[in-house]
Amino acid sequence: MAQETVLPNATGASPLMPRYDQIFPTLTPGEIDRLRPYGTIRHYEDRDTLFETGEASCGLFVILAGHVAITQRDGLGHVVPIVEEGPGQFLAEVGQLSGRPALVDGRALGAVDVLLIPPDHLRRLLIGEADLGERITRALILRRVNLIQSGAGGPVLVGPATSNSILRLQNFLTRNGLPHHVLDPSADPEAGDVVARYAPAAEDLPLAIFADGTVIRQATEEAIAAKLGMIASGARDRIYDVAIVGAGPAGLATAVYAASEGLSVLVFDERAYGGQAGASARIENYLGFPTGIAGQALTGRAYVQAQKFGAEMMIPCPVKSLDCTNASSTFALVIDDGAPVCARSVVVATGARYRRPDIPPxxxxxxxxxxxxxxxxxxxxxxxxxxxxxxxxxxxxxxxxxxxxxxxxxxxxxxxxxxxxxxxxxxxxxxxxxxxxxxxxxxxxxxxxxxxxxxxxxxxxxxxxxxxxxxxxxxxxxxFIGADPATGWLAGCDVTIDKAGFILTGETPAKTGASPLQSSMPGVFAVGDVRSGSVKRVGGAIGEGAQVVAAIHRYLADHPMTPMAQESALAMRESRPEP
Missing domain, CATH: 3.50.50.60 (FAD/NAD(P)-binding domain)
Incomplete structure (x- = not known):
């Protein structure tokens, strides 16, 4: 049984962390009144759990009366206090924008009344109440940053710190902005005990241990992603206005502008948001950041911004192929052996991968x-x-x-x-x-x-x-040598590429009303590094991602979703068995 430490009352105390007032702001009664239309009142008794690490969170909790203790917990039984919040403060972090599982525990200290704002209403709030939305968004982002720095709420990775598998998992979680920490059995006695219990054979490593006690042997990115609920559910139940394949700067820019203009948006990426730019230590020539900004910070903000406007994320989730059979109405994106995901238009933003030179071995x-x-x-x-x-x-x-x-x-x-x-x-x-x-x-x-x-x-x-x-x-x-475009998944669909494999755009006959960013297949657009002739710069990719949204609007207006087209799309989706 985990040993819990009762947190001293931090409300009104001197902050013990930088930017405390921004991370844990206190709302005035007038500001809380502005939030009431977005939520419902709930009551909790002493020691009741409001949310629990690893479980789907209900949204943002605004405390009206009482106090709530926030603690972090890992799969090894460690419980560490973070903060106690009281009247006027709110409980959430960026994961609540999309209904992701909670990364910390929240427990009532005495009777507590809260205003609960579910994720869809929270997104409406952030847009509808601009000044409050800015303060809340900043707090949500800073809270995730602090959780990442402490490793709170994420998996414990157990294995040699320099092993290929541990480094791969660390990079995957870091690139996706997810907290975690590593225990090396050769240096940490507790890790040695865990290995003796769960991984007696070397091939059982690495282990991933979660707050609910789940232990995954031979942990992979896919297994961790599934456990953390990283992939949006219900994507097969609707037809999106636009599906974006690739969550680098170009794809994220498309998602932000398209979602902010009312289009339903679904974003895919096979590994993590940010693309090559997300791995850049510092970008110093991007407009508006005279001192530079880390690629992870820049693309992480765009990732949150897209979700704020309602874009849904399927990350990590590789798209295996694009079915253009019914391209006059919808496209089908095949992501596994089950039913495809349907969209009325597609933006290819898969970028390019660094080449692997012929150097043995x-x-x-x-x-x-x-x-x-x-x-x-x-x-x-x-x-x-x-x-x-x-x-x-x-x-x-x-x-x-x-x-x-x-x-x-x-x-x-x-x-x-x-x-x-x-x-x-x-x-x-x-x-x-x-x-x-x-x-x-x-x-x-x-x-x-x-x-x-x-x-x-x-x-x-x-x-x-x-x-x-x-x-x-x-x-x-x-x-970091050269780049090969990620376009192999388009084979079989009538999308023209150049000799190097980059997508040719702007060559469709004028009568279709094609955009300079539209491929030879009407309704399929290409932006960023994957497009033939594009400027291989972050600013250029973001510009194309914003520019393509106007072309998507024109295309959708010229190809309305009729009941017959919707029925055809549903039939195509249901023709494949569920996985």
Missing amino acids: LATFEGRGVWYWASPIEAQLCAGQDVILVGGGNSAGQAAVFLSGHVKSVKMMIRGDDLADSMSRYLIDRIAAASNIQLMRRTEIIGLSGQPEAWLERVRWREGRDGAETEADIRNVFL
Whole structure:
């Protein structure tokens, strides 16, 4: 049985955390009166549970009378107090915008009366009450940030801290803005006891342990996502105005603008929101952020903003194929072996993936020293070491600058003679000013070595016009070279691509009223890096995501959803068995 600590009354006390007043604001009686039309009154007796970690939350609770203790709890029986909230304060975090499971416990301390605002009414409130909505939204976001920093409410990952599987799960949860923490059996006695009980065989690791006591052996991203309720339910029960495939900057921009203009929106991504931009340590040339902003912070705000306007999320959820059989009325997005999800229009925002060069044996060391992104997780792993970074684009430049603050040195390898053709000037200057970044021109990696199923140990490269070869002890290589578009799932649908696989747009006959962002298939649009000829910049992707919404409106107006079309779409959906 977990040992609980009774929280001292923090209401009115000196704040023990930065920005306390923004995280736990107190509403005035007049402000509460403005919220009353959005909710209903509920009463709780002493020690009653208002919400529980891992269980679907009812929405936002505004305390009218009494006090509520908020505690964090993990699957190992630890219960830690966070705060006690009283009259005028509210209980929720960003997960309540979409009805996600609670990440903390809330328990009544004495009799409590609350105004309960369910998720759909909460979204209406945030839009309808602009000034209050701003304060509430800021508090919800900051609360999630604090939960991430403490690891509260998320799974406990148990396994070697440097193992490929643990690092993969950490990156997945971090990119999705979900709290978690890691216990290494070699360093933590409690983790050793857990492993002895639940994972006597090495192949049982990693473990993921949840607040309700559930233990998942050989934990995967899919299993954790299912347990955390990350994928929106009920998506197959309706026909959306627009389905967006890809939750990078372009897809999120489309979701924000489309949902804010009243369209029903469903967003898919196979792994996490943010795309390549979400993995950027710092973006300094995006309008409005003179000191720069982390890619995770920028795209995380867009993710919350889209949900605020009612966009639904299916993340992680890869789209396997697009069925255009009934394209004159609806499209079917096949996501598994069951019934498809139907939408009247589709925006492809799947972006492009960094290429995997032909370096033997590259695949052996992916996740064991070979990386395609540079987050704080990887930076911590290679702290104080010499690392290699390959690539000459903006993402490579941002990664090099970021890593230079953590590692001994960065050997930055490019095939050409200069960075000016592919990188912004401010990054070139930043790289030149960093004493521990060595720019190596006309250089390429030709070999990797290390023990099988173990960490990368040595790297061999060819440098300069004379082709001199060098080998050195390097345990971490970061690859940011070129990009291949993620368009394979469109095979079989009449969407024209160029020789490199990027989607051609704006070539449909004028009589269809096509947009410059519409593909050869009317109703299917492409934005961001996946579009042939697009500007490979965050600002360009966001601009296209906003621009395409006007074209979607025109297309939907020209293709109204008649009862016959709706019946056809439903028949197509029901023709496949449920999974």
